[in-house]
Amino acid sequence: MVRLVDRDRPSIAFMLDGAAATAQEGDTILTAVLTARDRLAEANGIDGPRAGFCQMGACQECWVIADGRPVRACGTLLAAGMRVTTDRHAARG
């Protein structure tokens, strides 16, 4: 995803799979991750990488762990300092 409009929001720092990353205030976790890199979950033995799909809480493809709790990335706002883990199996809860 690429930022197109409303790009001058304050930046916030968070941890993405153990590495420091930055996003913007008002970002969902999905936006924060997909503006930092091109995928949410890596390929596994069954199929390829994924990056969410519906962005409205229906497809259930964007579950991640945020501060130790499983959440849907598309419907959860990023908070400053949040620790986001995208391991696909961990996120399945």
Next chain:
Amino acid sequence: MAEPRIVVVGAGPAGIRAAEVLATHRLPLVLVDEAPKGGGQIYRRAPDAFRRPYAARYGFEADKAQALHDAIDRLAGRIDYRPSTLVWNVFDRHLDTVSDGRTGRIAFDVLVLATGAMDRVLPIPGWTLPGVYTLGGAQIALKSQGCAVGKRVVFAGTGPLLYLVAYQYAKAGASVAAVLDTSPAATKRRALAGLAASSGTLAKGLYYWAWLAARRIAVEEGVTDIGIVGDEAVRAVRYRRDATEKSIPCDAVGMGFGLKSETQLADLAGCEFSFDPPSRQWLPERNADGESSVPGVYVAGDGAGIGGADAAELWGERIGLAVAARCGRAPDAARIAAIDRGLASLARFRAAIDRAFPVPPPETWSDRDATILCRCESIRIGEAKAAVRDFALVEMNRLKAVTRIGMGRCQGRMCGLAAAELLARDTGQPLAAVGRLRGQPPVKPMPIPWTTEA
């Protein structure tokens, strides 16, 4: 007599208008919504940090969006409004909910389900690649996050949303590589010819089309065999038109083939469903008051059949008035008659839209055995076909039992309608004969550690 306990589920156009009418008639109610902010999907609100004005975000619908948001903001302090709350079950006149990790239960005597809709999607090669989103998802990225789904986007599928989202992207400065519509130009001309030129919605649609054409954005109509090319990222979209194979380089795709109703809660509430041939889906039955086959359970807006946001607002208001009457209030009969006229007119328009943008039949899909059909469980079309043949499957819930199609985390929201189309074709049955996936609680996944009360 004590006032009945009224619960409205969903704070989109239908749910907000229903709640507003009930509050006006001084009826206590609970309004439950999964989102943190009311407005629904089409008028989805952005988080507070976003400053873009309504006109930029919602275009021609800015006034309607603003009015609806004002309505929920006015209501929020006057009713029992519970945002960020998922209803995951309906059973024995109560709803089971989860909010911020806590489970809850809400008893009701009257239930208004305004659960909305999502994109109808079809399994096309490459549709699980990063960079591929539903049209609705691509629109939400822009509207509520200020993002485009890629640097160079192809929009593919059919329906009014295809043109609207392409227009919104291009207008916001995104690069739109092409619009690929499976509906042929002649089909649309025939279907829409009978509509009054004064129809505002039609005029807007034509405006988007002309706007795209004026900017030399390729609009291809009557395309088939759409596929997305790429190994770990989107590189192009290929398709066929007039027997010619074409390919357009891009790094993202927005796809959708019309909309489908979110009917899981109506199913769990025990509502009778019937097959709706124009939209090729099963829908809860409802009478002129919007009441389902279950007394006291009403189905409003797109969750009861796709009608669009204007119809959803009217249905919400109409059901609000019906519930008010049920509760001994004296609603405005003239207003009810006016709403019914409005809904009848919108229903005629919707019928033309269904004819103009038909769901493409499986023969026109790029139907390859290796294409993933069920995204949750990575089940491929070929695996489903083999199971249909080997187990002599003729019905959707048997297909689910044997293949796990529809059993994954999305509960068949993504693959269910497409799997039914394939099953019907492969068994030579009409679509209605293969049935529909039964709803199961929880209607969306809930992390198990959350379900235990502290």
